[in-house]
Amino acid sequence: VMDQAFDxxxxxxEPKLECNSIFQLAFHVMHGAIATIVPSGFCSANDAFPGTREIPLMKPLISKPVGLIWQNVNPPLSMPNALSEVLMNAHDEINDAMKY
Structure with missing residues (x-):
């Protein structure tokens, strides 16, 4: 996705560091002379990373759908249940707003 956006x-x-953890990248940015690209949802946690700043990438605007899968286990896991409830409530709120 990012390669295409840069193209x-x-x-x-020229990447100087590659990592599987978005938090590790943020910590490297805090303590070094590097920058990283993170999803826009990460911006709300920016106060947790002092000394960093956000610069939104506007052109090209990148959007990529994602999926979420979890295993149905007994007892149910609390995080998937909570996320499912949030998503259902958001869906209902959006549908209600579209009625007007």
Missing amino acids: DVNCKP
Whole structure:
């Protein structure tokens, strides 16, 4: 996704660090002279990373659908149940708003 976005704007960044953890990337940014690209939802946690700042990437605007899968276990896991409830409530709120 990011490679295509950079190609679209004729930019060829040279990664200095690759990592599987978005939090590790944020900590490296806090303590070094590097930058990273994170999903926009991560911005709400920015206060947890002092010394960092956000610069929204506007062109090209990148959007990628994601899926969530979890295993049905007994007893049910609390996080998937809570997330499911939040998503159902958001769905209902959006549908109610669309009626007006």
